[in-house]
Amino acid sequence: MHIDELETPALVIDLDIMEANLQRVASYAKSHGLRLRPHTKTHKIPALGRRQIELGAAGLTVAKTTEAEVMLRAEPPTLLVAYPVLGKTKLDRLTRVAQQTPTTVSLDSAEAARGLSEAAQRAGVEVGVLAELDAGLGRVGVTPGPELLALAREIESLPHLRFEGIAFYPGQLKKMDQQGSAAFDAVARLLENACGELQAAGLTPRIVSGGSTPSLFRSHELPYLNEIRPGTYIFNDRNTAFGGGCTLDQCAASILVTVVSTAKHGQAIIDGGSKTFSSDLSAAPGTPSFGHIVDAPEAVFFKMNEEHGYVDLAGTKARIATGSRLRLIPNHICVAMNLHERVHGIRGDQVETTWAVEGRGKLQ
Amino acid sequence: MHIDELETPALVIDLDIMEANLQRVASYAKSHGLRLRPHTKTHKIPALGRRQIELGAAGLTVAKTTEAEVMLRAEPPTLLVAYPVLGKTKLDRLTRVAQQTPTTVSLDSAEAARGLSEAAQRAGVEVGVLAELDAGLGRVGVTPGPELLALAREIESLPHLRFEGIAFYPGQLKKMDQQGSAAFDAVARLLENACGELQAAGLTPRIVSGGSTPSLFRSHELPYLNEIRPGTYIFNDRNTAFGGGCTLDQCAASILVTVVSTAKHGQAIIDGGSKTFSSDLSAAPGTPSFGHIVDAPEAVFFKMNEEHGYVDLAGTKARIATGSRLRLIPNHICVAMNLHERVHGIRGDQVETTWAVEGRGKLQ
Numbered sequence: 001m002h003i004d005e006l007e008t009p010a011l012v013i014d015l016d017i018m019e020a021n022l023q024r025v026a027s028y029a030k031s032h033g034l035r036l037r038p039h040t041k042t043h044k045i046p047a048l049g050r051r052q053i054e055l056g057a058a059g060l061t062v063a064k065t066t067e068a069e070v071m072l073r074a075e076p077p078t079l080l081v082a083y084p085v086l087g088k089t090k091l092d093r094l095t096r097v098a099q100q101t102p103t104t105v106s107l108d109s110a111e112a113a114r115g116l117s118e119a120a121q122r123a124g125v126e127v128g129v130l131a132e133l134d135a136g137l138g139r140v141g142v143t144p145g146p147e148l149l150a151l152a153r154e155i156e157s158l159p160h161l162r163f164e165g166i167a168f169y170p171g172q173l174k175k176m177d178q179q180g181s182a183a184f185d186a187v188a189r190l191l192e193n194a195c196g197e198l199q200a201a202g203l204t205p206r207i208v209s210g211g212s213t214p215s216l217f218r219s220h221e222l223p224y225l226n227e228i229r230p231g232t233y234i235f236n237d238r239n240t241a242f243g244g245g246c247t248l249d250q251c252a253a254s255i256l257v258t259v260v261s262t263a264k265h266g267q268a269i270i271d272g273g274s275k276t277f278s279s280d281l282s283a284a285p286g287t288p289s290f291g292h293i294v295d296a297p298e299a300v301f302f303k304m305n306e307e308h309g310y311v312d313l314a315g316t317k318a319r320i321a322t323g324s325r326l327r328l329i330p331n332h333i334c335v336a337m338n339l340h341e342r343v344h345g346i347r348g349d350q351v352e353t354t355w356a357v358e359g360r361g362k363l364q
Numbered sequence: 365m366h367i368d369e370l371e372t373p374a375l376v377i378d379l380d381i382m383e384a385n386l387q388r389v390a391s392y393a394k395s396h397g398l399r400l401r402p403h404t405k406t407h408k409i410p411a412l413g414r415r416q417i418e419l420g421a422a423g424l425t426v427a428k429t430t431e432a433e434v435m436l437r438a439e440p441p442t443l444l445v446a447y448p449v450l451g452k453t454k455l456d457r458l459t460r461v462a463q464q465t466p467t468t469v470s471l472d473s474a475e476a477a478r479g480l481s482e483a484a485q486r487a488g489v490e491v492g493v494l495a496e497l498d499a500g501l502g503r504v505g506v507t508p509g510p511e512l513l514a515l516a517r518e519i520e521s522l523p524h525l526r527f528e529g530i531a532f533y534p535g536q537l538k539k540m541d542q543q544g545s546a547a548f549d550a551v552a553r554l555l556e557n558a559c560g561e562l563q564a565a566g567l568t569p570r571i572v573s574g575g576s577t578p579s580l581f582r583s584h585e586l587p588y589l590n591e592i593r594p595g596t597y598i599f600n601d602r603n604t605a606f607g608g609g610c611t612l613d614q615c616a617a618s619i620l621v622t623v624v625s626t627a628k629h630g631q632a633i634i635d636g637g638s639k640t641f642s643s644d645l646s647a648a649p650g651t652p653s654f655g656h657i658v659d660a661p662e663a664v665f666f667k668m669n670e671e672h673g674y675v676d677l678a679g680t681k682a683r684i685a686t687g688s689r690l691r692l693i694p695n696h697i698c699v700a701m702n703l704h705e706r707v708h709g710i711r712g713d714q715v716e717t718t719w720a721v722e723g724r725g726k727l728q
Contacts, residue, residue, distance in 0.1 A: 005453070007451060007453050007454050007728040008451070009727050009728070041671075063670070063671045083635075083671060084625060084686075086624055086635075086686070086687050087371060087687075089369070090371050108627045109626070109627065111686045112686065134627065138628055138631070139628075139633060139669070139674065140624070140627060140633055140672070141627055142627050147627075171669070258450055258451060260447070260448045260450055260476070260504070261448060261472050261503075261505075262473070263472045263473065263496075263504055263511075264503075267502070269504055271447075271450075274642065274644065275702055275727060278643065279643045279644055305503070305535070306405065306698060306699060307405075307427045307447060308503055308504070310503065321475075322450070322473045322475045322476065323450050323451075323475055323479075335638060335639065335670060338639055338703075339702075339725065339727070341725045341727075360725070361703065361724070361725075363373050363636070363640055363704065363705075364373065364374075
């Protein structure tokens with residue numbers, strides 16, 4: 001099928017670009033001896049998780065228990081649930097996952113560790129645990145020092161849990177400019193201290209799992225780090241390009257839309273808004289813009305409602321009329337994927353395959 | 365089942381509040397002789413569309429063709445697709461809907477009208493058309509005067525189309541304060557002119573369909589208006605309350621979350637972020653905030669990532685610990701509904717029913 005036959009809005013994935021992205025990171029990880037456990041929140045498709053494993057991934061990462069259930073279909077050698085799991089029902093679902101493949105959870109509290117231990121005991125299974133370290137984002141994770149040592153000791157003392165090491169996510173690194181590099185160095189020092197303290201206390205971390213997309217290709221510079229779990233790299237997006245993690249040509253995913261109205265002079269309305277792209281803003285400072293318009297880069301996608309995107313045509317000479325089709329690279333591909341029931345793999349202008357986004361909407 | 369047994373995050377709907385909301389608008393419409401064709405984009409659930417019809421709705425409104433297909437399950441007496449439909453495949457799907465129930469489309473271009481006419485001809489069906497008028501939002505719709513007359517004539521001249529009147533959406537009305545009232549008066553004058561011109565040209569609009577949520581209960585003051593198609597009123601949300609359309613007590617939908625981390629002092633992390641609430645901001649100016657925390661109104665939901673919500677506890681005395689459950693009223697319920705696979709109808713603290721959100725993710 002030709003891509004022009006797809007009903008819009010439609011999310012399409014350039015298969016050649018995606019494969020190159022997958023291979024680039026797989027060989028980076030291999031050449032630096034880093035375990036790769038890709039975060040599947042970006043694609044949410046078991047077939048793509050399978051491809052990551054074929055290229056050498058040691059397992060797959062998910063955020064939620066229901067996502068773990070979906071990703072079992074990729075037959076991962078291991079699963080990392082990078083999110084504290086709380087609540088009996090949810091913990092019992094998690095341990096059913098752990099019965100099917102070796103599973104590890106990252107968490108930052110004694111409450112979460114105890115609940116997990118009890119659930120693992122009920123299920124007669126062992127669950128790996130990473131102590132979550134706050135590497136400067138101020139979201140989840142304990143600080144190095146007594147807090148981290150206490151958490152690691154608690155995990156090690158609890159039955160049916162296996163203390164495996166630490167996890168961290170320095171989401172404060174948005175762009176690897178001078179400021180970003182200084183923040184990266186601070187993360188390196190924090191890691192040095194944290195791991196040193198754990199070793200000294202006899203709690204050597206076997207796994208040190210972390211990193212961020214903008215600093216992905218500098219991960220080998222982080223002391224003790226031996227596992228990365230990038231997500232966005234499979235597709236990349238406009239914010240990854242802004243952060244220096246890719247070029248726009250390396251963005252595999254884009255959204256096809258149709259211009260549905262040009263009633264207002266100098267403006268086109270496209271058939272995708274926040275329900276199609278999400279309302280996530282560009283990470284670049286300045287004028288808000290919700291996507292890079294490949295066919296008319298000077299046109300600005302400046303506003304959206306649920307089903308309407310507003311495009312300012314003032315800067316472009318492209319001929320854009322009611323019925324025209326445009327292709328846009330979204331700011332944030334992970335959230336856009338979550339909005340689509342199915343996506344299409346393309347090569348050139350041909351649709352080669354269509355995948356159901358099996359992990360979309362898995363909130364629990 | 366007790367609501368505490370629901371896995372979080374979970375979207376719950378207070379059935380008593382919802383029923384009162386439905387009845388309030390149904391009797392407002394009835395008492396003023398206004399046709400009510402509720403926009404189902406808010407709930408996306410055929411069973412709730414059915415309830416709106418039982419309470420007197422003349423039909424249901426949808427934004428997209430795929431939503432129309434879902435809402436056929438509510439057996440609506442009529443369907444209004446309040447969106448220009450373009451593209452042969454999609455138009456052929458739309459006319460299959462029109463074969464099952466009388467269907468009307470609002471559009472603003474000759475291109476859209478011609479495509480619809482050809483598709484209707486192929487299917488051997490007649491489709492109603494409303495000419496879309498720009499009532500000041502600057503999104504879709506033509507301006508009154510020669511543009512509107514030309515569009516109405518084009519529609520009337522095309523085979524298999526039935527010119528029914530006009531549609532408009534004054535989305536610029538955010539709050540009915542002094543400024544909002546002045547903007548409302550401007551909409552009234554615009555409507556007066558537009559309908560007067562159409563009548564003078566022998567193109568009397570049989571249906572004049574429009575209005576906005578903040579001005580909902582003043583709809584009867586708009587000249588010529590004889591149809592309203594509100595959506596949000598079934599649940600209401602924080603932005604509706606801000607706009608004066610309801611009180612917070614009249615918000616039927618809320619999201620239950622669990623606190624998953626309190627590792628950072630003075631902050632709680634909840635298990636819902638942009639994937640659960642959407643990243644739509646509050647319409648109220650000032651500090652950004654992504655939801656009203658019912659159990660701790662002074663705590664501020666100030667930031668989100670996909671799966672994490674950041675709550676500042678500085679202003680609250682509520683005891684909030686890891687594992688605590690909180691209930692939040694989202695800023696914008698329509699986009700939140702689109703993120704949930706299923707939602708739960710509750711009465712008090714009991715879950716009475718669970719609905720699949722059958723119309724979620726219907727983008728085309």
